[in-house]
Amino acid sequence: xxxxxxxxxxxxxxxxxxxxxxxxxxxxxxxxxxxxxxxxxxxxxxxxxxxxxxxxxxxxxxxxxxxxxxxxxxxxxxxxxxxxxxxxxxxxxxxxxxxxxxxxxxxxxxxxxxxxxxxxxxxxxxxxxxxxxxxxxxxxxxxxxxxxxxxxxxxxxxxxxxxxxxxxxxxxxxxxxxxxxxxxxxxxxxxxxxxxxxxxxxxxxxxxxxxxxxxxxxxxxxxxxxxxxxxxxxxxxxxx
Numbered sequence: 001x002x003x004x005x006x007x008x009x010x011x012x013x014x015x016x017x018x019x020x021x022x023x024x025x026x027x028x029x030x031x032x033x034x035x036x037x038x039x040x041x042x043x044x045x046x047x048x049x050x051x052x053x054x055x056x057x058x059x060x061x062x063x064x065x066x067x068x069x070x071x072x073x074x075x076x077x078x079x080x081x082x083x084x085x086x087x088x089x090x091x092x093x094x095x096x097x098x099x100x101x102x103x104x105x106x107x108x109x110x111x112x113x114x115x116x117x118x119x120x121x122x123x124x125x126x127x128x129x130x131x132x133x134x135x136x137x138x139x140x141x142x143x144x145x146x147x148x149x150x151x152x153x154x155x156x157x158x159x160x161x162x163x164x165x166x167x168x169x170x171x172x173x174x175x176x177x178x179x180x181x182x183x184x185x186x187x188x189x190x191x192x193x194x195x196x197x198x199x200x201x202x203x204x205x206x207x208x209x210x211x212x213x214x215x216x217x218x219x220x221x222x223x224x225x226x227x228x229x230x231x232x233x234x235x236x237x238x239x240x
Contacts, residue, residue, distance in 0.1 A: 002112070004028065004035040005088035005162075007079035009072055010096040011042040014051060021055050021062065023102050024094070028061050031109070036086070037062045039096070040079045043069030073172075073179035080169060088162045093180070095156040099202045107197060108159045116164040116192035119184065120157030120199035138181060145227040146234070148188045151196040153181045164192055171233055173226075182230055189234060 006028050010017055021039065028037040041049040041064070052064035067078055076093055083091045090112055094100045100120070108118045142150045158180065168186045172179050187194050 001032040001034065002089040003087060004031045004090050004092060004109075005083035005086065006035075006037045007076060007083060007091060007093045008037070008039045008096050009042055009075035009079065010039055010044065010048050010052070011069070011072075011075070012044045012046050013048050013096045014044075014046045016098055017048055017051055017096055018055060020096050020098055021052075021059075023098070025059055025062055027102050027105055033061070035061060036083075036088075038079050038082060039064055040075050040082075041066040042071070042075040043067060070175055071177045073177040074175045077169065077172060077174060077176075077179050080165060084162055084166050084169070090159060091162050091165060092159045093156060100157045101200050101202075104157075104199050105159075108157075111195055111197075112159060112161070114193070115195045117158060117160045117184075117187050118195045118197060119152060120155040120201075121152045121196040122155055122201040123198045138178075141227065142181070142185055145231055146185045146189060148185055150181075150184050150188060153184045154178065155199070156180070157199050171230070171237060173230075176226065178226075186234065190238065 006024055008020065008024065010020075013020070017039070021037070025037050028035045037059070039052050039062070041052060043066070049064065049066045052066075056062040056064040063082075065079070065082065067075065070078075079093070080091060092105070092108070104120075108120075111118050138153045139150060142148055142153055160183075164187070165183070168183065168190070171186060172182050176182065184194075186192075
């Protein structure tokens with residue numbers, strides 16, 4: 001049976017994390033005893049990690065990891081690297097804010113052998129205009145910088161073949177904040193089979209959003225600068 005690793009980054013999610021674990025742990029169990037739910041604590045200032053340790057104590061297929069704070073992108077890369085090293089066949093990533101629905105995972109799993117990556121397309125999303133604006137801007141920037149069309153580049157609801165991800169993950173800087181964007185670009189630009197499926201995207205289910213407009217603008221400015229260098233690396237890798 002295929003080994004599924006569900007990777008969830010968490011930062012200051014004490015109000016949310018137990019519900020998220022309760023939502024997603026049954027998915028890992030459903031797909032075999034070798035599958036895992038991996039929650040990575042990104043140096044939270046609250047007791048998120050302590051809660052994760054307690055939850056993992058009686059959930060044998062749950063792994064609670066912790067690392068110094070490095071941001072969302074660095075944290076998912078940490079989780080992806082862990083899953084690859086542990087022998088995952090498929091890696092699924094979602095976030096710890098409860099905005100996605102486990103009930104929609106099965107439709108992705110059915111396509112696992114047909115595609116290298118299946119990504120959620122957030123239609124009718126309910127998380128605010130600023131986030132919608134960021135998604136639309138990212139789509140435009142990806143087209144201008146990388147000359148690819150990515151329907152929803154940064155969706156935290158994606159199923160990937162670990163073998164395909166392993167080939168490309170080394171091109172992404174370890175501390176890069178928009179890691180999922182670059183993974184989406186890499187897979188599409190290099191001709192991997194990618195499928196977008198519509199998903200539900202609810203408002204945050206608890207806690208406080210750590211991203212505000214000021215941070216979004218700062219991330220965007222850094223992204224524009226970094227994209228040029230990463231695009232050069234991608235082009236050179238495609239010549240080999």
